[in-house]
Amino acid sequence: MVHRLPGLRHLAVCAIAVLLSGGPAAAASASPTSPTSPTSTDATDATDTADAAAGVPTGPNPVAARLDAYWTAARMTAALPADAAKGSETGPALSPAVDGPRPGEYIPPSRSFDGIPQAGTFFWTDAQGTGRTCSGSVVRGPGRDLVLSAGHCLKGYSGTAPQRRLAFVPQYHDGVKPYGVFPVGANGVYVPQQYYDLGEHAGAAYDFGFAVTEPNQDGTSLQDAVGGVRLLTGTGYDHAPVRMIGYPAGAEKPLECWSRTTRWPSDDPADPGTFPRIACDAFVGGTSGGPMLVPRRDGWAVIGVIGGYHTGGNTAQVSYSAYFGSATRALYDAATTGAPPAGPGGVRG
Numbered sequence: 425m426v427h428r429l430p431g432l433r434h435l436a437v438c439a440i441a442v443l444l445s446g447g448p449a450a451a452a453s454a455s456p457t458s459p460t461s462p463t464s465t466d467a468t469d470a471t472d473t474a475d476a477a478a479g480v481p482t483g484p485n486p487v488a489a490r491l492d493a494y495w496t497a498a499r500m501t502a503a504l505p506a507d508a509a510k511g512s513e514t515g516p517a518l519s520p521a522v523d524g525p526r527p528g529e530y531i532p533p534s535r536s537f538d539g540i541p542q543a544g545t546f547f548w549t550d551a552q553g554t555g556r557t558c559s560g561s562v563v564r565g566p567g568r569d570l571v572l573s574a575g576h577c578l579k580g581y582s583g584t585a586p587q588r589r590l591a592f593v594p595q596y597h598d599g600v601k602p603y604g605v606f607p608v609g610a611n612g613v614y615v616p617q618q619y620y621d622l623g624e625h626a627g628a629a630y631d632f633g634f635a636v637t638e639p640n641q642d643g644t645s646l647q648d649a650v651g652g653v654r655l656l657t658g659t660g661y662d663h664a665p666v667r668m669i670g671y672p673a674g675a676e677k678p679l680e681c682w683s684r685t686t687r688w689p690s691d692d693p694a695d696p697g698t699f700p701r702i703a704c705d706a707f708v709g710g711t712s713g714g715p716m717l718v719p720r721r722d723g724w725a726v727i728g729v730i731g732g733y734h735t736g737g738n739t740a741q742v743s744y745s746a747y748f749g750s751a752t753r754a755l756y757d758a759a760t761t762g763a764p765p766a767g768p769g770g771v772r773g
Contacts, residue, residue, distance in 0.1 A: 487607045488641040491591045495547050497599030503547055503555035505673035505709030506577050510736045523692075524739040525703065531741045534681040534706045541603065541650035542724065543678065543715055544594035545671040546573065546635070548581060559671045559678075559714035560592060560635070561726055563655045565760045568647035569606075571635045572655065573713030574731030575615045575746075576624045578633040581608070592637055594650045597677045603649045604640030612636035614759040616751055617766035624735055628690075629697035631731035631746040634759040653717060654725040655756060657748045661687035661700050663718050663727055668704050668743065670711025670730055678714075679706060685716060688744060690733055699733040699744045707743050712736045716745055 525531055542562045550556050558577035563570045571592050581590050590608040593601050615633040624631065637646045664684035671678045681704035688701035702716060707730065716728040728745030730736040737743045746752075758765070 483643040485639045488605050491607055492605040492641050499555055503557040506556045506558045507709050507712035510709045510712050523734050525741045531703050531705045532681055532683045534679040536677040538597045539595040539678045541595050542653050543669045545596050546592050548588050548590035557673050557710050558712050561715035562652045564652035568645045569637045574729050575619045575631040575633040576735050577713045578613050579615045581613050606637040606640050606646045608635045609638050614755055614765045620768050625694045628695040628732050629746050656725045656727050657753045667717045670707050670714030672708050673710030695733050700728045702743050705741050708740045
């Protein structure tokens with residue numbers, strides 16, 4: 425018997441109404457120069473003020489221009505997922521007690537769409553020169569340059585390595601880069617030291633990361649170009665409605681799905697911790713790092729990213745996130761203050 429999520433469609437409609445009630449600026453996740461009101465659960469501080477000459481380009485960025493030329497529509501489409509295991513398991517061989525849908529559980533459908541400016545996808549090349557991809561979202565910060573993703577997407581790309589061609593493309597769709605390409609700066613990848621030390625399974629509770637970007641080819645900073653979402657920490661596991669967005673590798677458009685998150689205590693000793701869990705169909709490889717968004721009067725806020733338990737889930741129907749708490753706030757603080765990032769051998773000076 426199929427069980428529907430009570431009132432979820434009504435909650436989604438109400439969420440859209442809340443965003444629209446604030447006018448176009450709120451619907452766009454707050455314009456780049458609009459102020460925020462910090463709360464006890466808001467890790468972004470008051471960072472959308474007009475400091476850093478918001479909206480004023482710094483001049484052409486040749487690094488971004490080279491990456492823009494390299495990441496053609498064909499190369500972006502051919503990029504393979506960094507998270508090949510996400511959504512790879514199907515059929516009765518997978519125990520629902522460990523991962524995946526519960527018997528009779530309603531799985532909200534996803535749909536392809538053109539995306540939103542504050543969500544996008546990373547592209548890079550691995551050690552063999554193969555194109556790779558993962559999802560991410562732009563988070564408000566004082567440097568106006570911050571992208572949030574999963575730790576398992578970013579952990580292999582710390583340090584200085586321009587040949588990796590690591591860049592973020594907001595609202596990528598149909599081979600188009602509507603806001604350009606934003607390179608990730610040298611030593612601009614922040615992943616918790618615990619994730620490096622414990623690994624992607626034992627460290628599943630720390631599966632989140634930030635990337636500090638450079639301006640695009642026109643010299644415009646990321647947040648000035650597209651705005652940003654608010655980072656929330658310490659808000660618990662249960663949220664509704666939640667809008668999840670992700671970029672399946674090879675797809676021409678991102679996916680979105682409306683659902684809710686609930687608390688999931690791990691029953692797999694290899695992946696210890698307690699995680700937000702969300703049912704949404706068709707979230708496969710490439711969607712890792714995609715944001716779980718909740719509506720607020722000043723725009724969207726992010727309460728999780730696809731990752732964590734089983735690096736985001738073994739099935740395409742159920743996804744997870746590491747819980748956003750004090751460790752997430754601490755990593756955000758490190759990324760926004762220019763602290764030395766962690767790495768496989770410890771913090772780099």
